[in-house]
Structure formats: C-alpha cells, structure tokens
Amino acid sequence: MNQIKPYYTGMMQTSAIKSADLTKHIDEIINKGYSYSTVKKTYELLNQYFTFLYLKQPNNNPMLPLHKPTQKSMNYTPKEIAYFLDDDIDKFEEAALGGFSFLIG
Numbered sequence: 001m002n003q004i005k006p007y008y009t010g011m012m013q014t015s016a017i018k019s020a021d022l023t024k025h026i027d028e029i030i031n032k033g034y035s036y037s038t039v040k041k042t043y044e045l046l047n048q049y050f051t052f053l054y055l056k057q058p059n060n061n062p063m064l065p066l067h068k069p070t071q072k073s074m075n076y077t078p079k080e081i082a083y084f085l086d087d088d089i090d091k092f093e094e095a096a097l098g099g100f101s102f103l104i105g
Helices: 019-031 036-053 086-097
Strands: none
Touching: 019 036
16 A cells, blocks of 8 residues: 555556556655565565456556566665664663563563
C-alpha cells in the first residue's frame, strides 16, 4: 500500500498503465531510498498483479519489458548490523523497567 497507492501509478486506471509508468514507479521508490527488499517486493507484487490481470492476453502485460531490480543495479550496500553490548543491555533494561529491576531474576 505504501509503495503503490500514493504514487502516480497507484492512482491510474489499470488499463491505462504502460511499461514506462511502471519503470518510472520502480525508479521513484529506488530514488526515495527504500531498501532492496522493499523494492523487490514491490516489483513482485506488481508483476503478480499484472500477470493475473493479463492472464488471457499475456502479450499485453506492461510488466513484460521490465527486469527485476538487483542489488547491483540499485548500487545497494547492505547495512551493517549493530549489536548491543552487555553494558548497553543493562542500561536498556534499567530504563525500560524504570526502577522495577527486582522483577528480573
């Protein structure tokens, strides 16, 4: 819903959507900084929808010329995972419990 409905393509009549509109849509969400996973899921959702919609006329499917974005094509660099240190966990527990640390065994 967040990656389709608010965009121009999401407000168009389905039969009026062309490949160029879908390409522009995918490029927009890439440029907005969405993660590779989100872009890939959006592409897959659009692809499934239009494949079903054009089941009887597969050659009219506007998704046919599009290629699924890859991490390389997006210049995507995976984010480094940050871990809590033991001291950080203790501080978090203390703040979360707000003085009720006696509840933890």
